[in-house]
Amino acid sequence: MLTNKELFLKHLGQTSSSPLMLEILRAEGVFMYGPSGEKYLDLISGVSVSNTGHRHPKVVQAVKEQIDNYMHLMVYGELIQSPQVKYAEYLAEFLPASLSSVYFVNSGSEAVEGALKLAKRFTGRSKIISFENSYHGSTHGALSIQGSEVYRNAFRPLLPDTFRIRFNDADSLNVIDSKTACVIIEPVQGEGGIISPEKGFLELIRKKCTATNSLLIFDEIQTGFGRTGHMFAIDKYKVVPDILLLAKALGGGMPLGAFISSAEIMSSLMSKPTLGHITTFGGHPVCCAAGLASMKVIIEEKLIESCQGKSKLFRDLLKHDIIKEIRGEGLLLAVRLTSPEFVRNAVSRAPEFGLILDYFLFCDDAFRIAPPLTIKEEEISLACRLICKLLDDVQINGMTK
Ligand SMILES: Cc1ncc(COP(=O)(O)O)c(C=O)c1O
Numbered sequence: 356m357l358t359n360k361e362l363f364l365k366h367l368g369q370t371s372s373s374p375l376m377l378e379i380l381r382a383e384g385v386f387m388y389g390p391s392g393e394k395y396l397d398l399i400s401g402v403s404v405s406n407t408g409h410r411h412p413k414v415v416q417a418v419k420e421q422i423d424n425y426m427h428l429m430v431y432g433e434l435i436q437s438p439q440v441k442y443a444e445y446l447a448e449f450l451p452a453s454l455s456s457v458y459f460v461n462s463g464s465e466a467v468e469g470a471l472k473l474a475k476r477f478t479g480r481s482k483i484i485s486f487e488n489s490y491h492g493s494t495h496g497a498l499s500i501q502g503s504e505v506y507r508n509a510f511r512p513l514l515p516d517t518f519r520i521r522f523n524d525a526d527s528l529n530v531i532d533s534k535t536a537c538v539i540i541e542p543v544q545g546e547g548g549i550i551s552p553e554k555g556f557l558e559l560i561r562k563k564c565t566a567t568n569s570l571l572i573f574d575e576i577q578t579g580f581g582r583t584g585h586m587f588a589i590d591k592y593k594v595v596p597d598i599l600l601l602a603k604a605l606g607g608g609m610p611l612g613a614f615i616s617s618a619e620i621m622s623s624l625m626s627k628p629t630l631g632h633i634t635t636f637g638g639h640p641v642c643c644a645a646g647l648a649s650m651k652v653i654i655e656e657k658l659i660e661s662c663q664g665k666s667k668l669f670r671d672l673l674k675h676d677i678i679k680e681i682r683g684e685g686l687l688l689a690v691r692l693t694s695p696e697f698v699r700n701a702v703s704r705a706p707e708f709g710l711i712l713d714y715f716l717f718c719d720d721a722f723r724i725a726p727p728l729t730i731k732e733e734e735i736s737l738a739c740r741l742i743c744k745l746l747d748d749v750q751i752n753g754m755t756k
Contacts, residue, residue: 377706382409385730387711395706396738398726399713403545403577403687406604407652408727414607417648421641431459431637438643445647446615449586451595456621459613459638463576463602464492466612467539469624469632470598471496471514473614474537474570476623476631481516484531484538488522488547488717491539491574500539502547503717523553528563535569537598542588545577548691548718549683557594570597570620576612577687580604581653581728584662584685591684607649609642658728662686665735669724672739675746679720686728689721692746698722700749708745710738 357365359378377395381388385408387395400406407414421438428434443457460466475481485491485500492498499514501507520527522544531538538560544550564571573596578588582604585591589599597620602612624631653659662685669688670681680691692698698714702722705712713723726738 373703375706375711377711384408384410385727385734393706393709395709395711396726396734396741397711398724398738399711400604400725400727401608402603402713403582403725404603404606405608406580406582406658406728407607407649407656408729409608411607411649411652411729413652414645414648417607417644418609418641421644424640426641427636427639431634436638436640436643438640438647439638442643442647442650445650446601446613450599450615451589453595453597453617454599454615456618457613457615458621458624458632459611459643460632460634461610461636461639462492462612463574463600464494464497464612465634465637466576466600466602466614467491467497467500467574468494470539470572470600470614470616471500471537472632473598473616473620473623474572477620478536478568478570480534480536480569482532482535483514483517484535485517485519486522486540486544487519488544488550489519489539489541489574490546490716491541491576522547522550523556525556525559528559531560531563531567531569533567535564535567537570537572538564539572539574541574541576541578542592542594543578543583543684543687545687546716546718548715548721549687549689549723551682551684552592557592561594561596564597572596572598572600574600576600576602578684580650581659581662582685582687582725584659584666586653586659588684604649605646606642607645607647609639609645611639611642611646612637653728656729662728665728665730665732668732668735669739672736673742675743677746677750682721683724686725686730688724689715689718690724690742691721695719696753697746697749700753701745704749705745708741708748710741710745712742 379387380390447455487502489502499517579601599615605611666685677693683689702712
């Protein structure tokens with residue numbers, strides 16, 4: 356009989372030549388457990404998904420209760436399903452009044468696809484502007500606007516009429532004009548290595564979009580649900596987009612995405628043709644139940660209020676010769692090391708030290724720290740001790756072990 360590791364390599368489509376390949380039997384809170392008693396402190400949250408930790412009891416309970424009622428019933432948009440409408444209502448309470456119409460989908464990439472289609476339909480235009488080093492997903496539309504020529508070029512032809520401009524470069528905004536359907540931006544860039552917008556940059560984009568009747572799309576798929584120390588980054592930057600994209604933590608550990616807009620803009624998908632976006636599993640009731648329970652946990656456990664203090668604790672405790680800088684917002688941190696080789700070694704060897712760390716797609720001199728927001732102070736102390744031990748070892752031994 357083949358081991359699970361052998362089955363993984365033989366039967367699962369592989370994404371790289373060096374997957375982490377740790378077998379996980381169970382996960383609870385901020386820890387994951389392997390089959391031989393291995394224990395890993397999760398500092399990544401499945402890439403900003405498990406904001407309320409693994410298997411939060413309230414999320415598990417909501418999932419079980421929903422499964423006892425029903426699972427999939429019908430394609431999105433036909434039947435009234437309590438988990439969907441209750442979650443949409445709850446989300447709207449936390450968003451500006453103009454963002455009141457929630458279209459649930461399966462993933463972040465599908466939310467991006469839906470939003471691009473919506474912008475094209477609403478404006479009758481095709482030009483799409485995005486940013487260098489942005490990541491919006493891996494489907495064809497999302498890939499077309501991705502801020503990396505390496506990835507785009509491997510899959511041409513892609514969507515026409517797409518343009519990339521530089522993040523935090525006010526001069527490049529002149530490309531937004533009366534032919535522009537939309538500008539899509541991560542208000543805080545994730546895969547670029549956690550880059551915050553400079554003062555006034557998002558306001559300037561908002562002004563340009565309003566002046567040209569182009570739609571502004573904020574991709575908060577990675578920054579949403581308390582990750583930056585605010586429920587959404589728009590709460591900090593006070594700029595209201597025309598379309599907001601959510602996924603990852605939206606489902607509380609289950610697959611769920613959403614594009615959110617005004618009822619007026621959203622209505623463009625209803626006619627000419629009708630069914631402008633079709634999704635079978637979008638807004639799956641079990642995922643919506645999990646997501647709603649998880650979002651309520653963020654409020655009840657005051658995870659937003661505690662986020663900045665926890666962020667500071669990481670910054671205070673993480674001191675090492677090879678750490679050049681720690682940047683980021685809330686519990687979305689990029690730890691820059693003095694060389695990309697140290698980063699490669701640190702991430703790949705982290706499990707030996709009981710840690711799960713991760714890279715950024717477009718920033719090779721930093722590793723990511725994005726733990727569940729439920730992480731306790733003593734767990735942060737433990738994490739920082741383990742990271743410093745790991746960095747000691749990487750500094751001396753590199754990949755030689
Ligand atoms: C900012 C951002 N947008 C979109 C996506 C795509 O989401 P998904 O992987 O659910 O398709 C991601 C995923 O990492 C992301 O970080």
